[in-house]
Amino acid sequence: MDTVLVDGRPVEPALNWTYLMMNKPVGVLTSVGDDRGRETVTDRLPDRAPRVFPVGRLDLDSRGLVLLTDDGELAGRLMHPRYHVEKEYRVVVAGRPEEDAFRRLSEGMVVRGERFAPSEALVLESSPGETRLSMVLREGRKREVRRLWQALGHRVLDLQRVRIDGLELGDLEEGQVRSLRAAEVARLKAAAGLP
Numbered sequence: 001m002d003t004v005l006v007d008g009r010p011v012e013p014a015l016n017w018t019y020l021m022m023n024k025p026v027g028v029l030t031s032v033g034d035d036r037g038r039e040t041v042t043d044r045l046p047d048r049a050p051r052v053f054p055v056g057r058l059d060l061d062s063r064g065l066v067l068l069t070d071d072g073e074l075a076g077r078l079m080h081p082r083y084h085v086e087k088e089y090r091v092v093v094a095g096r097p098e099e100d101a102f103r104r105l106s107e108g109m110v111v112r113g114e115r116f117a118p119s120e121a122l123v124l125e126s127s128p129g130e131t132r133l134s135m136v137l138r139e140g141r142k143r144e145v146r147r148l149w150q151a152l153g154h155r156v157l158d159l160q161r162v163r164i165d166g167l168e169l170g171d172l173e174e175g176q177v178r179s180l181r182a183a184e185v186a187r188l189k190a191a192a193g194l195p
Helices: 072-079 099-107 144-151 182-191
Strands: 019-024 063-069 087-094 109-111 114-116 120-126 130-137 156-164 177-179
Touching: 019 182, 063 072, 072 182, 087 144, 099 109, 099 120, 109 144, 114 144, 130 144, 144 156
Parallel strands: 063 156
Antiparallel strands: 019 063, 019 177, 087 130, 087 156, 109 114, 120 130
Protein backbone atom coordinates (compact mmCIF):
# COMPACT_ATOMS: atom_id res chain seq x y z
CA MET A 1 0.00 0.00 0.00
CA ASP A 2 1.32 3.43 -0.97
CA THR A 3 1.49 6.33 1.47
CA VAL A 4 0.47 9.74 0.17
CA LEU A 5 2.41 12.67 1.64
CA VAL A 6 1.50 16.37 1.59
CA ASP A 7 4.19 18.71 2.86
CA GLY A 8 5.98 15.63 4.22
CA ARG A 9 2.98 14.43 6.25
CA PRO A 10 0.92 11.31 5.53
CA VAL A 11 -2.64 11.99 4.38
CA GLU A 12 -5.44 9.65 5.32
CA PRO A 13 -7.82 8.72 2.53
CA ALA A 14 -11.21 10.43 2.64
CA LEU A 15 -13.84 7.99 3.79
CA ASN A 16 -17.50 8.20 2.99
CA TRP A 17 -19.34 7.07 6.09
CA THR A 18 -22.99 6.11 6.14
CA TYR A 19 -25.35 7.57 8.75
CA LEU A 20 -28.93 6.27 8.97
CA MET A 21 -31.74 6.59 11.46
CA MET A 22 -34.57 4.12 11.97
CA ASN A 23 -37.83 4.26 13.88
CA LYS A 24 -37.48 0.77 15.39
CA PRO A 25 -40.72 -1.10 16.09
CA VAL A 26 -41.29 -3.23 19.20
CA GLY A 27 -40.13 -6.81 18.58
CA VAL A 28 -37.17 -5.91 16.36
CA LEU A 29 -33.74 -6.68 17.82
CA THR A 30 -31.13 -3.89 17.89
CA SER A 31 -28.38 -6.06 16.42
CA VAL A 32 -26.78 -7.02 13.09
CA GLY A 33 -27.79 -10.67 13.46
CA ASP A 34 -29.46 -13.14 15.77
CA ASP A 35 -28.66 -16.83 16.19
CA ARG A 36 -32.30 -17.45 17.14
CA GLY A 37 -33.61 -16.07 13.85
CA ARG A 38 -35.37 -13.01 15.25
CA GLU A 39 -35.76 -9.93 13.05
CA THR A 40 -33.04 -7.30 13.50
CA VAL A 41 -32.72 -3.63 12.58
CA THR A 42 -30.31 -4.51 9.77
CA ASP A 43 -32.91 -6.90 8.30
CA ARG A 44 -35.09 -3.83 7.78
CA LEU A 45 -32.51 -1.88 5.77
CA PRO A 46 -33.03 -1.40 2.03
CA ASP A 47 -31.38 -3.88 -0.35
CA ARG A 48 -27.80 -2.94 -1.21
CA ALA A 49 -27.53 -0.69 1.86
CA PRO A 50 -23.93 -0.30 3.09
CA ARG A 51 -22.89 -2.54 5.98
CA VAL A 52 -23.76 -0.53 9.10
CA PHE A 53 -24.30 -1.38 12.74
CA PRO A 54 -26.60 0.06 15.42
CA VAL A 55 -25.19 2.63 17.84
CA GLY A 56 -26.13 1.41 21.29
CA ARG A 57 -29.15 -0.68 22.11
CA LEU A 58 -32.87 -0.27 22.32
CA ASP A 59 -34.36 -3.39 23.92
CA LEU A 60 -36.76 -5.72 22.14
CA ASP A 61 -39.79 -4.30 23.98
CA SER A 62 -38.88 -0.68 23.22
CA ARG A 63 -39.33 1.38 20.07
CA GLY A 64 -38.06 4.56 18.51
CA LEU A 65 -34.88 6.19 17.30
CA VAL A 66 -31.93 3.95 16.44
CA LEU A 67 -28.83 5.37 14.77
CA LEU A 68 -26.96 3.06 12.36
CA THR A 69 -23.52 3.82 10.94
CA ASP A 70 -20.21 2.41 9.79
CA ASP A 71 -18.33 5.29 11.49
CA GLY A 72 -16.86 3.39 14.43
CA GLU A 73 -15.22 6.40 16.08
CA LEU A 74 -18.46 8.38 16.25
CA ALA A 75 -20.43 5.32 17.39
CA GLY A 76 -17.96 4.59 20.20
CA ARG A 77 -18.10 8.13 21.49
CA LEU A 78 -21.89 8.39 21.33
CA MET A 79 -22.15 5.23 23.44
CA HIS A 80 -19.44 6.15 25.97
CA PRO A 81 -20.82 7.68 29.21
CA ARG A 82 -17.86 10.10 29.36
CA TYR A 83 -19.35 12.23 26.58
CA HIS A 84 -22.74 12.66 28.32
CA VAL A 85 -24.70 12.57 25.06
CA GLU A 86 -28.37 13.16 25.89
CA LYS A 87 -30.96 10.56 24.98
CA GLU A 88 -34.62 11.46 25.40
CA TYR A 89 -37.43 8.95 25.88
CA ARG A 90 -41.22 9.05 26.04
CA VAL A 91 -42.15 6.65 28.82
CA VAL A 92 -45.52 5.40 30.05
CA VAL A 93 -45.43 3.91 33.55
CA ALA A 94 -48.16 2.19 35.54
CA GLY A 95 -49.68 4.32 38.30
CA ARG A 96 -48.84 7.86 39.34
CA PRO A 97 -45.28 8.36 40.72
CA GLU A 98 -44.88 10.43 43.88
CA GLU A 99 -42.61 13.49 44.07
CA ASP A 100 -40.03 11.38 45.91
CA ALA A 101 -39.54 9.24 42.77
CA PHE A 102 -38.64 12.32 40.72
CA ARG A 103 -36.30 13.57 43.43
CA ARG A 104 -34.50 10.21 43.55
CA LEU A 105 -34.11 10.18 39.75
CA SER A 106 -32.72 13.73 39.75
CA GLU A 107 -30.16 12.87 42.44
CA GLY A 108 -29.05 9.59 40.86
CA MET A 109 -29.91 6.15 42.20
CA VAL A 110 -28.29 2.91 43.25
CA VAL A 111 -30.17 -0.14 41.97
CA ARG A 112 -28.95 -3.58 43.10
CA GLY A 113 -25.50 -2.17 43.80
CA GLU A 114 -25.20 -0.31 40.49
CA ARG A 115 -25.00 3.49 40.54
CA PHE A 116 -27.02 5.40 37.93
CA ALA A 117 -26.29 9.02 37.10
CA PRO A 118 -28.97 11.65 37.68
CA SER A 119 -31.71 11.82 35.05
CA GLU A 120 -34.47 14.26 34.28
CA ALA A 121 -38.12 13.21 34.23
CA LEU A 122 -41.07 15.44 33.45
CA VAL A 123 -44.76 14.46 33.61
CA LEU A 124 -46.51 15.04 30.27
CA GLU A 125 -49.88 13.50 31.16
CA SER A 126 -51.27 11.62 34.13
CA SER A 127 -54.31 9.55 35.00
CA PRO A 128 -54.91 7.27 37.98
CA GLY A 129 -53.83 4.19 35.99
CA GLU A 130 -50.75 5.47 34.15
CA THR A 131 -48.39 8.40 33.71
CA ARG A 132 -46.78 9.61 30.47
CA LEU A 133 -43.33 11.14 30.93
CA SER A 134 -40.40 12.66 29.10
CA MET A 135 -37.11 11.32 30.43
CA VAL A 136 -33.57 12.46 29.57
CA LEU A 137 -30.54 10.24 30.25
CA ARG A 138 -26.86 10.94 29.74
CA GLU A 139 -25.54 7.39 30.25
CA GLY A 140 -27.76 4.92 28.47
CA ARG A 141 -26.95 1.72 30.33
CA LYS A 142 -28.63 -1.55 29.46
CA ARG A 143 -32.37 -1.34 30.21
CA GLU A 144 -31.68 1.74 32.37
CA VAL A 145 -35.14 3.33 32.12
CA ARG A 146 -36.94 0.08 32.90
CA ARG A 147 -34.62 -0.76 35.80
CA LEU A 148 -34.97 2.69 37.38
CA TRP A 149 -38.77 2.71 37.24
CA GLN A 150 -38.97 -0.89 38.47
CA ALA A 151 -36.85 0.11 41.48
CA LEU A 152 -39.27 3.00 42.07
CA GLY A 153 -42.25 0.61 42.00
CA HIS A 154 -43.67 1.46 38.57
CA ARG A 155 -43.78 -0.94 35.64
CA VAL A 156 -42.89 0.56 32.24
CA LEU A 157 -45.82 0.06 29.85
CA ASP A 158 -44.31 1.79 26.80
CA LEU A 159 -40.84 3.12 26.02
CA GLN A 160 -39.89 5.14 22.94
CA ARG A 161 -36.56 6.89 22.28
CA VAL A 162 -37.31 10.17 20.53
CA ARG A 163 -33.95 11.97 20.53
CA ILE A 164 -30.17 11.44 20.61
CA ASP A 165 -28.60 14.85 21.29
CA GLY A 166 -30.05 17.06 18.52
CA LEU A 167 -31.13 14.17 16.30
CA GLU A 168 -34.91 13.89 16.65
CA LEU A 169 -37.16 11.05 15.54
CA GLY A 170 -39.70 13.57 14.31
CA ASP A 171 -42.41 12.16 12.05
CA LEU A 172 -40.39 9.23 10.68
CA GLU A 173 -42.92 6.40 10.46
CA GLU A 174 -42.43 3.25 12.50
CA GLY A 175 -40.17 0.79 10.68
CA GLN A 176 -38.88 3.43 8.25
CA VAL A 177 -35.24 4.40 7.65
CA ARG A 178 -33.70 7.60 6.32
CA SER A 179 -30.23 9.04 5.80
CA LEU A 180 -29.06 11.77 8.14
CA ARG A 181 -28.60 15.26 6.77
CA ALA A 182 -25.12 16.82 6.89
CA ALA A 183 -26.16 19.22 9.66
CA GLU A 184 -27.44 16.32 11.78
CA VAL A 185 -24.15 14.43 11.38
CA ALA A 186 -22.17 17.58 12.23
CA ARG A 187 -24.20 18.11 15.42
CA LEU A 188 -23.72 14.49 16.55
CA LYS A 189 -19.98 14.77 15.91
CA ALA A 190 -19.83 18.00 17.94
CA ALA A 191 -21.70 16.34 20.81
CA ALA A 192 -19.14 13.50 20.72
CA GLY A 193 -16.18 15.93 20.64
CA LEU A 194 -15.21 15.19 17.03
CA PRO A 195 -14.31 17.77 14.35
